[in-house]
Amino acid sequence: MRIALFATCIVDAMYPEVAQATVSILRRLGHEVIFPEGQSCCGQMHINSGKFAQAEPVIANHVRAFTSTEWDVAVAPSASCVASLGHQQPMVAARMGNDALASAAAEVAGRTYELTQFLTDVQGVTDAAADLGSYFPHRVTYHPSCHGMRLLRLGDRQSSLVRSVEDIDFVELPLADSCCGFGGTFSVKNPEVSSAMLADKVRTIQATEADVCTGGDASCLLHIGGGMSRFDRTGHFDGAPDVTTVHVKETSPTDERGHSTETLTTVVGADDDDHLTAGRRGTSPAEPSRTQSGFRVGQAAVHLARILASTKEDPLRAPSEGAEVSGGSLR
């Protein structure tokens, strides 16, 4: 197939390695990858800020870029941006009275897939180790992005692929379906609420003792990584209230009646995260703690495209192997 890569603005400008990993995966499956040059952004930042008039030229640019060349499908390493193409672009164009743009946007959106959607639904890839040669022998936890879960309905497509990577030590993230608090401009319009949500997300990630937290949206991972880095450096979030409540509810598989039971509720303050012991069940034994003065060091966020692209021949290095971590993101 001739595949058009929609890099998304944040990956293009901040995480070029994620786009490179996506290209690598698609080529491994024998596809030709093209990069429509005029592309910039899906327009979600403007739409979700209520700036429909300012979003219109951004939508028009996307449609122009992706209709000026021939391709079979487009693929993007982002659930949120792909969801915006289908759920928002036609709606906003129509609201601006631009019906031609609305239908053109819907046509482009209809052939655009989130990476794991494409791998699973179009390519039938279910075993990343066998089909892609994916190899990443490290402890990994996974945050499903809200728009992947609730707009694209990705279900377990992302987590299944990550689990199928050779030698991966996958550990469930407690309260995984809670929003990380990014929400685009929400993070700067309501920074305190956003930070409170982020603090809880970072704590649950720390509790998994994973080397990296992965996910399918670079924007959420930028936010989560930024929080992990801040917490690692300073032990607190300056902009967040100094109180963090984490309620952990786990489903007990041994409950005879098949009902979920509340097995653990942990309430922690900013200075006593030693008490947080959630998320350890059903995983391999914890490695020796690499905790310094109460804070886990060396955790990083990394997009799942890079884990899927990692092979034995050309492995992605983990923070514990001396990989560069910048602002909480694995470089």
Added chain:
Amino acid sequence: MTFLGMPLLPSKRRSDLPGGQGNIIEAGTFPEVSHEHLSNQQLRNNIGHATSTIRSKRADVVSELDDWEALRDAGETTKNEVMENLPEYLAQFEEAFTAAGGIIHWARDADEANAIVTELVEDNAPVLETGRREVIKVKSMATQEIGLNEHLEAEGIDAFETDLAELIVQLGEDKPSHILVPAIHRNRDEIREIFMDKMPDAGELTNEPAVLAEAARRHLRHKFLTTKVAISGANFGIAETGTLGVVESEGNGRMCLTLPETLITVMGIEKLLPRFADLEVFLQLLPRSSTGERMNPYTSFWTGKSEGDGPQNVHLVLLDNGRTRALADEHGRTALNCIRCSACMNVCPVYERTGGHAYGSTYPGPIGAILSPLLTGVEEQGNGSLPYASSLCGACYDVCPVKINIPEILVHLRGEDVKANHSPVSSQLDTALTGASWMMGDGKRMAAAEKGLPLAHKVTGGEQINALPGIAGAWTSSRDIPALPEKSFRQLWAEEDADDRDEEGQR
């Protein structure tokens, strides 16, 4: 016929329609108002614990039903049918209710509703030795919305809340923070203190729920038996039969609905269902979404008056208070489909951190963030800031029993706020977004901007960014930023392309 019975929709502009008043207005902006609540550890502990408990109860009872999604579809369809034909259904309801011996009053806004209720109470409740009148109340959102208790108090009428949680709020001289569990922000130690303080006859109390409930029961029973007038809200009004319904857990509502001589109900005009048979759907949707129960303990229906049984003087105040305005908004009107179950606030990550008081309205959480500005217009004080009080995570939409697409309406109302309240440069963020629109409106301009990356990388020393000035400082208040890459993907791709061409040229 009434002024509300007239079809208003296409002929009038929304801004010409009167906005609602009362307890549906955020005084400051959401970030300002939520600030103090965020740092209240007790509040966040109480709410976090309570919402996570209700959340899992709901998930359990919903997963029992194979046809839950079909029920949601049916609920949505029925409420859409009501909104599309509201004038006709209101007229039908009025006719049936009146034929059954009830008396209907129409209230354009909170002031009118309060005045009508006050007059009815003055006509039917005796002046006591204290020189004041008394009424008992069933938990009701509509009367909270119009600030009825405060209005009555000023008019010499004491209104006694009989719902346990509302009683806690009232005795604590507090405001409800949740529509179903108004005292969700209180724990039992705090409730014990309020009772000890405000119920002189209660004696020594422990913080056991059973002990506290018994104290409230003794406090209330005398009122049920002696008070002449009760005031209620209603969960449903059935257009076909003129029937009103209240669902509750404690039975105190039923005491109020059956014991006094006069019953005054205040109901929003959007609460109608076309047919009695529609309750089959809604009495499955509501309790499971609301308390996480298969069926609530007490469900009471009344149709006008019944000779020799229950109140013989039955009134209904039908309240608009901005609902016609909300109905006129074609992109927001499904918010009126809300059946006040509170499932959205129980799953909301924002509500969980800020609590209900941060929304400044009787209606907090995700539904409040759309309903309050729809009722008043986004121009009203801080209500234009409410639609931004969401990360658009979508959890609310997934649990809504009538499938209100709350995230989509939030985005729509942000657009309304921008139109009404922003200039292109009214904030640093607005200015940045205006610049981004220009840049991202053309891939060439974006590519040109990215050519600055090598320089920016150098200037920042290839280091991560831990602090930024201005609006960007809101980001770096709690988050670091990775070092800028030396080149964008676009540049790397172009270089790779050039290399490929060179190789081909050499061959």
